[in-house]
Amino acid sequence: MNNAYFENNYVKLTLLDLSNYKYLTEIAEEKDLIFYAPNAISPPGELREYVQNAIEDYINKTAIPFIIYDKRKQAYAGSTRFGLINYKNKVLHIGWTWIGKDFQGTGLNKNIKFLMLQYAFETLAFDKVEFRIDERNMKSRKAVEKIGATLEGILRKDTLMLDGFKRSTCCFGILKEEWLHLKNTIFAGFK
Template sequence: MIAPTLENDRVKLTLLGMSNFENLLDVSSQKDLIQFSPSDISTHEKLKAYVQTAVDGYYHKTIIPFIIYDKQNQAYAGSTRFGLINWKNKVLHIGWTWIGKQFQGTGLNKHMKFLMLQYAFETLEFDKVEFRIDERNIASRKAVEKLNAKLEGILRKDTLMLDGFKRSTCCYGILKEEWPHIKQAVFKGFE
């Protein structure tokens, strides 16, 4: 599997690995950056372990992890990935997304999601893209809803968080046949 480089005028997504993860140390150490995630990236060693897990998934063809470069600000902004890739059923998840607080609310995330959705549906020709979000993470839920992803259900108390809390996870999805309308309505002018 060859990892794509996804790029437009605003953002460049390239393969995240052990050779470039240190570019994210300043961003990953921001307080409460991934408070709704069961992962911890707050130190060099914890970020390294997080990236190693992503790299292992890449070699098993179940994950494509990206490092995010914000071209407008000329800075590394965070990470995102395709995960839980099911090649047989043509379904994958977009998630594990975190960007530094200075990049949030700037439109960067929308540009990333466009590139990723376009690649999933138009290049990989997958049938469905899913998003899994902590029920309490209202900002992320609203962002995915703005993409016209449909709430398909809530998995109750399905994920153990670092503090011992069992979160409930909202499951959103976009189908391949919905993509042309979403591309036109939500991402008009992005190509």
Template sequence: MENNHVKLTLLDLSNYKHLQNIASEEDLIYYSPSDISTPETLKEYVQTAVDGYYHKTTMPFIVYDKTKQGYAGSTRFGQIDWKNKLLHIGWTWIGREFQGSGLNKHMKFLMLQYAFEVLFFEKVEFRIDERNIRSRKAVEKIGASLEGVLRKDTLMQDGFRRNTCCYGILKEEWPEIKTDVFGRLLN
């Protein structure tokens, strides 16, 4: 998947090393239960994603910023439910130099477009740590609706049990979101 700003390519053990410097940025994925801070933990993270890809439950991507001409991070389709036509977009992290540049909006557009227009899924969900206000505002800006909060459902690296906000976009909401939220990206 790609447009003039970003290219999303399958993440695997042949290309993940492009992300080692970014993954080692301090507190990059503070609100995630995962650890990618060392070359070893990053490789384990990628191996888990690749295993999910072969089991058809995830599609992990390496993110290339075409404007800055550099690898920016990673994102993924996860918890793919082929029967019910539902998937999650998440596991997204991009280096600090790429944050606030509009890159994430381009990534989310491509992923939503693919989920609804190529895979013909019925719903896309986002699960976000309740404390991660920046990410919550970002998914709200792209038209996702808060559907509820799962209380203390995820154990974090430091032993904290987080509350997870559940957001969703339905297939029938996508045409309006595509036009109203992403319309300028299409021009």
């Protein structure tokens, strides 16, 4: 399960598994790194369980989890995944993304999203990519809007958070017929 899936000059995405997740232990300890997520990655036991759950979803063909390697900084930066993969309807989600604070705002996330969108639309030939984001997470909402995702609606109080709060979830999407335009505009120059 430890083969590189794709990369460009900026980032390499490799399958996340129990042989490489320990590279993320220090990043996973960063305060409030996944404040808006309904799961935990710290302490290390929680991170291992998080990875084990991702591996089970991979085995069940409903997710493909990745470890993120920043090629410019020559360091592991975090994790992301394709999830809720629906092969019949050709829809999947990109999410579960967390990158260390030293890697945020560097263009790394945009490169990650480009590679993942390109793979979803051009290799897997899927019709739609979705993103689900906590309504309160303005930083992530703006990030997916910047890459061309459209807000399709808000699921009200649909996800129970670790602290007992019931969050509302913003649903964003990109359609296959929108991808070529986004690739030639927002992602112009990306390879």
